[in-house]
Every structure is written in C-alpha cells, then in structure tokens.
Amino acid sequence: MEKIKIAIVGFGNVGKKVYEAVEESPDMETAGIVELAHLIEKLKVNIPNVPVVDNIEKLGKVDVAILAIDSRHVPSTAPIYLNMGINTVDAYDIHGDSMIELKESLDKISKEKNTVSIMASGWDPGTDSIIRAVLEMIAPKGLTTVNFGPGMSMGHTVAVKATPGVKDAISITVPKGMGLHKRLVYIELEDGYDFNEVSKEIKDDSYFNQDETYVFCVDNVKNLIDMGHGVHIERKGVSGNTHNQKMDFTMSLTNPAATAQVMVSAARASLKQNPGCYTLIEIPPIDCIYGERISLIKRFV
Amino acid sequence: MEKIKIAIVGFGNVGKKVYEAVEESPDMETAGIVELAHLIEKLKVNIPNVPVVDNIEKLGKVDVAILAIDSRHVPSTAPIYLNMGINTVDAYDIHGDSMIELKESLDKISKEKNTVSIMASGWDPGTDSIIRAVLEMIAPKGLTTVNFGPGMSMGHTVAVKATPGVKDAISITVPKGMGLHKRLVYIELEDGYDFNEVSKEIKDDSYFNQDETYVFCVDNVKNLIDMGHGVHIERKGVSGNTHNQKMDFTMSLTNPAATAQVMVSAARASLKQNPGCYTLIEIPPIDCIYGERISLIKRFV
Numbered sequence: 001m002e003k004i005k006i007a008i009v010g011f012g013n014v015g016k017k018v019y020e021a022v023e024e025s026p027d028m029e030t031a032g033i034v035e036l037a038h039l040i041e042k043l044k045v046n047i048p049n050v051p052v053v054d055n056i057e058k059l060g061k062v063d064v065a066i067l068a069i070d071s072r073h074v075p076s077t078a079p080i081y082l083n084m085g086i087n088t089v090d091a092y093d094i095h096g097d098s099m100i101e102l103k104e105s106l107d108k109i110s111k112e113k114n115t116v117s118i119m120a121s122g123w124d125p126g127t128d129s130i131i132r133a134v135l136e137m138i139a140p141k142g143l144t145t146v147n148f149g150p151g152m153s154m155g156h157t158v159a160v161k162a163t164p165g166v167k168d169a170i171s172i173t174v175p176k177g178m179g180l181h182k183r184l185v186y187i188e189l190e191d192g193y194d195f196n197e198v199s200k201e202i203k204d205d206s207y208f209n210q211d212e213t214y215v216f217c218v219d220n221v222k223n224l225i226d227m228g229h230g231v232h233i234e235r236k237g238v239s240g241n242t243h244n245q246k247m248d249f250t251m252s253l254t255n256p257a258a259t260a261q262v263m264v265s266a267a268r269a270s271l272k273q274n275p276g277c278y279t280l281i282e283i284p285p286i287d288c289i290y291g292e293r294i295s296l297i298k299r300f301v
Numbered sequence: 302m303e304k305i306k307i308a309i310v311g312f313g314n315v316g317k318k319v320y321e322a323v324e325e326s327p328d329m330e331t332a333g334i335v336e337l338a339h340l341i342e343k344l345k346v347n348i349p350n351v352p353v354v355d356n357i358e359k360l361g362k363v364d365v366a367i368l369a370i371d372s373r374h375v376p377s378t379a380p381i382y383l384n385m386g387i388n389t390v391d392a393y394d395i396h397g398d399s400m401i402e403l404k405e406s407l408d409k410i411s412k413e414k415n416t417v418s419i420m421a422s423g424w425d426p427g428t429d430s431i432i433r434a435v436l437e438m439i440a441p442k443g444l445t446t447v448n449f450g451p452g453m454s455m456g457h458t459v460a461v462k463a464t465p466g467v468k469d470a471i472s473i474t475v476p477k478g479m480g481l482h483k484r485l486v487y488i489e490l491e492d493g494y495d496f497n498e499v500s501k502e503i504k505d506d507s508y509f510n511q512d513e514t515y516v517f518c519v520d521n522v523k524n525l526i527d528m529g530h531g532v533h534i535e536r537k538g539v540s541g542n543t544h545n546q547k548m549d550f551t552m553s554l555t556n557p558a559a560t561a562q563v564m565v566s567a568a569r570a571s572l573k574q575n576p577g578c579y580t581l582i583e584i585p586p587i588d589c590i591y592g593e594r595i596s597l598i599k600r601f602v
Contacts, residue, residue, distance in 0.1 A: 242558030257543030
C-alpha cells in the first residue's frame with residue numbers, strides 16, 4: 001500500500017513535532033520540509049532523505065501539506081497548496097468571524113480544485129472542539145467551561161515582548177475555574193527602565209486588562225520555558241429533563257507535540273473526505289485513526 | 302420547518318427518558334410509542350396527543366424509530382423498521398463479533414431501503430467510543446483504560462436474579478482503577494435457602510468468577526436502586542515520540558437519561574447521513590447537535 005506523502009510547511013516547534021509524528025505513522029512518509037529561503041540556511045536541518053526546499057514544487061508528489069505556521073499566515077498560505085491540488089491541514093486558532101470567513105474561502109477553492117482542507121485542527125481548537133460537541137450530545141442544556149493551563153500562552157507572550165523595556169518575557173495562563181484565568185508574567189527588564197512602570201503598562205494592555213495579572217522580574221526567562229500545557233473542560237447539564245449530569249475532560253500535554261499529532265491525524269482524514277473545507281467536528285472521528293475499519297470499530301465501540 | 306417525527310419503541314426506563322428528550326428538542330416531536338400489545342394495558346401511559354400502539358403502521362409518518370429495547374432484541378427489531386423506510390437508532394451494547402455482524406446486516410438493509418441505521422449509540426458504547434477515538438488522535442500509542450461505576454450493572458443484575466434462592470437483587474460495579482472492577486451484589490434471600498450457598502453460587506457464575514465479588518443479604522433491594530452511574534476513561538500515551546501525554550474523561554450521570562439523550566442526538570444525525578449503518582465514530586459530531594451549522598462551528602471550534 002502506498003504511503004501518504006506529507007510536506008511539512010514551517011519547521012518551528014510544531015513543524016519539528018509534525019516530522020516526528022509522520023515518521024511514527026505506519027501509513028505516512030515525509031516528502032519534504034518547506035521553509036522560507038532565508039531560514040533554510042539558519043535551520044540547518046539535516047535529516048537523511050528529507051529535502052528542505054523553499055518551494056513545494058521542488059518536491060515530488062505530495063498528498064497533504066501540513067501548515068505548521070503562525071495562524072495569521074494561514075489565509076494566504078493554504079490557498080497556494082489547494083490551488084496546486086494538494087490537501088492542507090492547519091491549526092488556525094483565531095476565533096470568531098475570521099474563522100468562518102477563512103472556512104468559506106478555503107471551501108470554495110477546495111471544491112474548485114478537488115482538494116480537501118482541514119482547518120483549526122490542533123487540540124484547541126480541534127480535538128477539544130469534538131469534546132465540547134460530544135458533551136452536548138449527552139446534555140444539550142447546561143454550561144461548558146474551558147480552563148486552560150497552567151502553561152505558556154503564545155499570544156500573551158508575544159504581547160508582553162512588544163512592551164518597551166521588556167528584554168525577554170513569558171506569559172503563563174493559570175486557570176481560576178469556571179472558565180476564568182489569571183496571568184503570571186515573567187520579564188527580563190532592559191537597563192534604564194523602571195519595573196513598576198513597565199509592569200503597569202503590561203497590566204493596562206488589552207491582552208491583560210480584563211484578567212487578574214501578576215508581573216515578576218527575573219534574571220533569565222529562558223530557564224522558565226516549559227512546553228507543558230493543560231486544559232480542563234467541564235460541563236454540568238441536562239439530558240432530556242434530568243439535571244446534574246456532570247462531565248469532565250482533563251489533559252496534561254507537551255503542547256507542540258499534541259498539536260502536531262492532531263494535525264497528522266487530520267491529514268489522514270483529509271484523504272477520506274469529499275472536496276471542501278472542514279473543521280474536526282465535521283469529520284467522522286474514525287477517519288483520523290490509522291488501521292483497518294472493522295478492527296477500529298471493534299476497538300473503539 | 303417541519304419537525305423530525307420520532308417513534309419510541311419500548312417504554313421502559315430508557316424509553317420514558319427518550320420521550321422527555323424528544324419533547325425538549327426544538328426540532329423534534331413524538332409521533333407515538335410502540336409497545337408489545339400485552340404491555341400496553343399494564344403501562345397505562347397517559348400522555349395527551351401521544352398514541353401508544355402495538356404496530357408502528359398505526360402511527361402517521363415516522364422519520365426515526367428509537368429502539369429503547371433490550372440489546373438482544375435489536376437484531377430482530379431494527380430490520381422491521383428499516384424495511385418500512387424508517388431510520389433506526391439503537392444502543393446495542395454486546396461487544397465483539399456480534400456487533401460487526403449486526404452492523405453488516407443492518408448496513409445491507411439500510412442501503413437497499415434507502416434508510417439510515419445508527420447503532421451502539423448510548424454513552425458506552427456511543428459517546429465514550431468517540432472519546433476513545435479522540436484520545437488516539439492526540440496520542441496514537443499508549444494505553445486507554447475504562448473504569449465504570451460506581452453504578453448498577455443491568456447485565457450482572459439480571460444474572461444474579463436468575464440464581465435459585467434470590468428473590469430480588471442488584472449488582473453494583475465499582476472501579477478498582479486501570480480498567481479493573483469489583484462487584485458488590487445485594488440480594489433478598491428466598492425463605493428456606495442458605496445465604497452462604499447462594500453467595501457461593503453467585504461468585505461461581507461466569508458473570509462474576511473473574512472479578513472480586515462481594516455478596517450481601519439485605520431486607521429490601523428496591524431501596525438501594527439508584528440510576529446514577531459513572532465512567533472514568535484514562536489514557537497515557539505518545540504524540541509523535543513525545544511521551545507522558547495524559548488525558549482523563551470522567552462522567553457522573555443518571556444512566557437512562559444519558560442513554561436516551563444520546564439516542565435522540567443520533568436520531569437527528571441519522572437524517573444527514575447517506576444510506577447505511579453507522580456507529581457514532583463514523584458520523585461527524587456536528588450532525589448530532591441542534592442548531593444552525595455556522596453558529597455551531599463558531600460555538601464549538
């Protein structure tokens with residue numbers, strides 16, 4: 001049986017883990033890594049038999065391009081591959097209207113080009129989205145709360161780093177329960193800046209001014225970096241008119257490895273869908289798992 | 302918009318909860334209840350505008366028949382409705398080869414009759430099956446354990462009640478962790494029987510002889526009946542080659558209400574699938590949820 005040929009687009013924290021997940025998948029192989037030309041030299045990737053190119057056309061046949069890139073670049077990047085007839089998988093995580101707009105635009109291209117695009121396919125959004133839907137299958141009325149952390153928040157970390165006087169920083173999300181969070185921000189201060197003033201500026205930023213935020217000054221932010229993250233999804237709800245149905249889902253994960261693995265699972269499913277763009281809740285879960293259909297049904301059901 | 306017309310086949314603990322879940326669903330209505338002729342008088346169901354019949358042909362148009370019946374009767378019952386062009390949903394829970402045989406036979410009839418059959422659609426098997434698949438999307442290697450209870454086990458209770466000398470009984474499943482269980486059996490003894498002998502016979506039964514089993518004699522089993530049940534699914538596994546990814550799913554539920562609600566959610570999805578027989582892991586989760594597609598994607602993703 002021919003293996004699914006995966007191109008890894010972007011080779012940062014997540015891209016490296018995508019490579020590992022593809023290599024561990026019995027039905028897949030890495031066709032190559034696609035990176036920006038000016039980064040290829042810097043990356044110094046040296047994996048036997050895996051070409052690193054600045055243009056996917058330099059690789060042979062590719063079935064699926066896994067976009068291990070910043071969410072903000074997905075809307076401009078995914079269409080390039082879909083237009084070439086290559087399926088795409090991304091972990092787009094910008095919520096609200098932009099999610100729907102992206103889905104509609106990728107759906108149109110996918111149908112025109114007879115390809116499949118799976119979007120928002122990390123652990124949240126992604127597998128957590130499936131969990132949230134499953135909880136409502138059991139109890140359609142009630143409240144779901146999603147509690148993240150403790151773990152690094154990439155978006156908040158980037159925001160802190162942009163604050164004048166901050167040399168390096170990390171923002172950690174800590175759950176307070178019932179979907180509320182506090183922020184612990186650790187910074188290295190630039191010479192000549194006052195900690196209290198910088199701290200106030202961070203707390204006034206729109207990323208932080210809604211949350212309970214603590215800022216600490218440290219000597220070395222690099223020593224605090226740990227890619228562990230977690231989530232706790234709770235629902236208490238009503239089945240029919242029976243109340244107090246309680247459901248809890250908790251994970252403790254190395255974040256980039258989990259994101260990468262879910263994208264690889266979605267890449268497998270992309271080959272089993274009709275042309276179009278999908279989120280994970282629109283795909284039969286069985287399509288994401290390696291194995292023979294009847295044995296999967298025996299195992300999971 | 303026309304409502305989905307549901308027939309409830311069987312009006313026991315689960316059937317009654319199916320009725321409540323259908324009535325709480327904005328997109329559904331109860332077409333009627335189908336019961337065995339000799340039970341209809343005994344049931345004394347008195348719900349305004351809901352006919353109770355011994356044959357579904359006495360009801361008007363029906364879209365989906367929800368089979369709230371003993372699993373052992375599903376293989377003979379589901380084909381009756383599929384042959385009439387009515388979709389079916391069941392909570393068949395007998396594992397192994399019989400599950401696959403049933404699926405293949407219902408799939409064939411469904412395709413011939415242009416209908417959809419959704420099987421094994423309770424909380425386990427059912428929504429727990431989806432959870433088990435999702436956990437492997439995140440970490441394909443590793444071990445999943447499923448821990449049930451504390452709660453009543455119907456199968457074990459029926460087995461105990463069949464033991465000579467047992468007037469009434471209940472068997473409670475208690476989790477020991479890592480997928481192992483013990484059994485707590487409470488019995489009312491018939492006059493003239495020796496408790497120790499009856500207890501030994503229960504422990505030697507094939508339902509119990511593999512498990513740590515305790516038998517207790519009580520005055521009144523009815524007072525012990527509580528329909529609460531629970532499950533704890535644990536997975537510790539590997540994403541790519543990153544180990545120690547930990548996932549936990551826990552529920553505490555009123556059992557018949559949860560089973561009924563999942564069947565009702567599956568009934569909705571049955572109208573969105575191509576003809577055939579499906580388990581829940583073969584269906585996009587979004588199809589089970591009431592609501593407009595784009596708003597569901599915004600909410601869950």
